[in-house]
Amino acid sequence: MTGHLIRNPETIEEIFKRACDRRELLILVTPYLRFESSFLRLEGGDLQAAATMGREDATYGLRNADLRMRFPHGVSFLEGATQLKGFGIAEGRRSLRLAIPELLQEEDHRKAYRVERVGRVPVTFSTPKYDLVTGTLVDISTTGARVFSTRDFGQGELQPGDDMAVTIPLTEAIRINTRVKVRHVHGRTFGVEYRPQLDERVLHPLSRWVFERREEDLERIARRGVETAAPGEGGKAEPPRPKGLVLVSGDGALETCLQNLLGGLQPLRRVASTVSALKEALGQNPALILYHLPTLGLDERRRLKAMAELTQGRVPLLLLGTAGVEGGPLLELGGEHKAAVSIVFNPERGTFFQRLVQGVLRRTYEGGESPMAPVESEAP
Structure with a gap:
């Protein structure tokens, strides 16, 4: 993950308060395992999260010096080191007591994660001349999207820097209807940036949806493993695995x-x-x-x-x-x-x-x- 660091204790506490209010999705990871959870509340200097695994699994899976948490936050994702401090009850359900990270690392907004496996999502957009055109979604992030038009554009009809409106019914719960700025045009495909930034009522569900797809991709890559390197020059044999x-x-x-x-x-x-x-x-x-x-x-x-x-x-x-x-x-x-x-x-x-x-x-x-x-x- 790249991006700037958040060190201010008050800022970090406010971030977690908001995440608890939204019951935001939380991923707990060690070098060996990954657990999905959700934020519950702050209590006594600890962060309470839903215990989605058994007590034994949590004990042996999460008591790790390299335990980290990841979660969506606005247009980006945050990650920080934490520690399993124990177990408890929060709002009538079993909970994990986690240490509040002293430092959070935020992804660079300019490199927002793009989901390419979006299925067939129709997009409606108006050109700067207010012609209504349809297309399909190519990929999407928390800051913008890429669209394939059903028709060719005329000379100068769509240019980088143009303002227009788009409607993207991503899911039943996530419908994006906003003004955008065109960032690039290649044939029938063009990329847009949401301008202004999406309203929180849309941004938070979208951020969670993108975050879940990114976690699925990370898990898929981890399960598949990394391609082995090609043998070196000179005919040297690779050491046996x-x-x-x-x-x-x-x-x-x-x-x-x-x-x-x-x-x-x-x-x-x-x-x-x-x-x-x-x-x-x-x-x-x-x-x-x-x-x-x-x-x-x-x-x-x-x-x-x-x-x-x-x-x-x-x-x-x-x-x-x-x-x-x-x-x-x-x-x-x-x-x-x-x-x-x-x-x-x-x-x-x-x-x-x-x-x-x-x-x-x-x-x-x-x-x-x-x-x-x-x-x-x-x-x-």
């Missing part, structure tokens, strides 16, 4: 459960909880190490320390607790050993776990196509 999941555990039942959950996406194999077994597994270039912690006893902690030192800087580490392991101490232990994720495994939340594993892999190997195929699942 990491592949496979390694479960460090003595629990065969856990292996079976994870095979059913992840085996169709990535090869998964189990190795013993010994330094020699892990060294051998690392030699085969795995994509992720899942380290099983059946307890958090002293012996388990000592063993983990030796194992974690082997993985650091080589392959991401996921700490996997099972029944009896408490989430809070596990998260602290994961932070101590720089684990990508620490989670108490619950088979009933398998879809969430799939998304979490995919997020770790995508984040780690974002320079190339994700080593794991996309997991099609509903948002929690």
